Amino acid sequence: MSQDIPRPLDPDPAEWPVLVTGAGGFVGGHIARRLAEAGHRVRGLVRRPPVERAGDPAIEWIVGELCDSERVRRALTGVRGVIHSAAWVSLGRDRLGVSRAVNVDATRQLLDEARRVGVERFVFTSTLHTLAAGTPETPADEDAPWNLECVESPYGRSKREAEVFVRAASEGGFTTIVLCPGMVLGARDLKPTSTLLVRIMARHPVVVVSGGGIPIVDASIVALAHRRALVLGEPGARYAVVGEYLGFPALARLVAEVGGWPLMVFVLPNFLERPLKATADIFTWLRLTAEFSGPTVAGGFLHHHVSGVRADRCFGLVHPPAVESVRAALVSVGGGRQGL
Template sequence: MVLVTGATGILGRVILLELLNRGYQVRAAKRPSSDLDEVRESFSYYTDSPDEYLDKIEWIDADFDDIHSLEAAVTGVSSVYHCAGKVSFYPTDEKEIYSTNVTGTANLLYACENSSVQDFCFISSVAVLDGLNETGLMDEDSDFNPKLNHSHYAISKHLSEMEVWRASAEGLNTVILNPGIILGSGNWNASSGELFKTIEKYPYAMPGSTSYVDVRDVAEISVRLMEENIFGERFIVSSENRTYADIARRIRRRLGKPKPKVLSGTILDAGYFLQLIFGGLFPALRIMNRTNLQTVRSRSHVCNKKITEQLNWDFIPVNESLEFHLSNYISHKKNYNITDEYR
């Protein structure tokens, strides 16, 4: 039996499909409020028989603040894929970010102690990486530098990784994946699933760059690493480094929208001062803090050499990934007659 946490998220649901295709018995952890109809819809983007797959899954409600709930979740489980996490860059979400990402991960690992769990895959983020190698890229040795400014999300992922390394030192087989921005279908209103909706709505783009990867690559790589017993290591999972402007242009062109305007440093600086003055009155402005603005202005490039050599992996090109998931996004809007919500 394999447990997947965050199973209704943009990545967790595709890991479920990957595991089922390989013949595993799968238990999926979800919140009581999770919408399985929405999961069924997203399954339909990847398979012609979504109901058949959904019926094979043992769904359970898990409370990451309750160690007994987690102990029940891992009962009879040999492998865990820990995808559950809170992705947000709003300062108002700080408490939930640390509770979900750090405390939740620690509690799950404690539940795994003295259980049947032998292998543990943790989905982290490239946000924890600092420093460049001799080629000017971030790689798996680009350790988190606590002296630099980081978002609460990045800090929480770093602290979560420390919990995983602790468990590894105590004998649990662990592997960590550090994906870039995950391009996927479904979960359109949360996490990286919001990407298409946000870019469609706002005719602006940030001046920096980051790395992108298709959800199908992340899911299959996760399972391959566990199956091949590659533990005690971390792997950057990224297809390409691209500018925010390039991604926004391609998405908006496909959606029939005008080309986005790249925000200048002057405009971003003005946003920072506005949040200093009015952030107390308008909480939404607080996202324009110094750390977040530094992130969207930076041109961070990561190196995927380690995983491509380890698994002889060919990533799905970003343009191909965008076309696939944008087609699904457009289909979703058409099927649900969604118009004003996205304007």
């Protein structure tokens, strides 16, 4: 009979003190604030003190590196859930091996220590690049064989490796779950990270974009999914947290709708992908740039169709219109061509 009683979507804040790694960043910050606003006791592990604003909920900050075992143990003391959103993120080369040190080794250490001290739920924030690309008619789901060799990078490899051992660690009273967000849009991306593209578009009257596309997702939805993943979702499973698929030309038009610019959008023909990728590889080899890489170019031409149905059903997600996510990303820094 108990199986007929629906399980609450949201964890009881009083019962779930949570550690959020990377809580000073864009995605981690949204997750930590969402939890704190809901009443959770939240501890944030950050590399440097974050920028706080009037009205922000109370969060206990611990400044330290993921490789600092003493700080990590202190951060884990007394929490029931861990949301691990800290990561090294780049599609460029990684000559120093930072991707492996942070995304693999530090994640493994955090996972092992969390299990040792009695944490019950470990939520790992991964990336859409660990999921396959499907078609408009048949978008890929979480079980589709990986097929993104064109955008292979140290970042993607390290995240795929971490996913394997994180998912395998679910056993008994220690459960793990993996969330793979799309391109996250929203306010307070200070660096900026995933909102950089829409900001660049909004600064120029004429933009040139490639013809690929990616599913976007609002930062508020990513935060909600992570909170609910503390108590929902199959242990050891992964979920694509994605909203509407947007081609980059369509994304530019939404930016123009919100901010006024760009006035004109030119789309690169597909035959330019190979020469542009070769040029980027030369630039990378000569160490002229870190981010203009072959995988970056390939990603611009890739149509990354992914289904978020499994996560939407599991976590009760209802996505806002894409234009609202774009507006949040731009208005938070001044909007349109003013203040960007």
